[in-house]
Amino acid sequence: MMTTPLEAHQEKVKRFWKIAEEADKIATSNMSWDDKYDLIFPSIVKAVGETGIRIDWNDPDGSYEDDVLAFVQALKEHAIELEMAMNSIDGPYIMR
Numbered sequence: 001m002m003t004t005p006l007e008a009h010q011e012k013v014k015r016f017w018k019i020a021e022e023a024d025k026i027a028t029s030n031m032s033w034d035d036k037y038d039l040i041f042p043s044i045v046k047a048v049g050e051t052g053i054r055i056d057w058n059d060p061d062g063s064y065e066d067d068v069l070a071f072v073q074a075l076k077e078h079a080i081e082l083e084m085a086m087n088s089i090d091g092p093y094i095m096r
Contacts, residue, residue: 012051013082019047020075027072037064040071048075053082 003011023044026036048055057074060066 010086012053013086016048016051016053016082017079019044019051020072020079022047023072023075027068033064033068036068040068044075045071053078 023040026039026044029036031039055074055078057071060070
């Protein structure tokens with residue numbers, strides 16, 4: 001059975017949500033900021049890129065902590081925006 005364009009987009013958005021949740025778990029873990037940074041950049045960044053969903057975020061060019069927190073916050077905010085957009089297209093649509 002073929003997937004409709006809407007279903008394909010829904011799957012991308014679901015994947016994006018899972019990546020954002022994974023990034024948040026890393027950011028809030030007990031690991032060092034160096035380790036968090038090494039997990040987020042490039043593996044989470046690569047996973048986001050593979051979804052085809054682009055995000056804009058401001059790199060504070062500060063510490064590893066600043067970079068991780070800024071990126072993860074941008075992911076979470078964009079995930080919420082995507083969920084709101086999907087809800088307006090297709091009714092209640094829960095990503096989580």
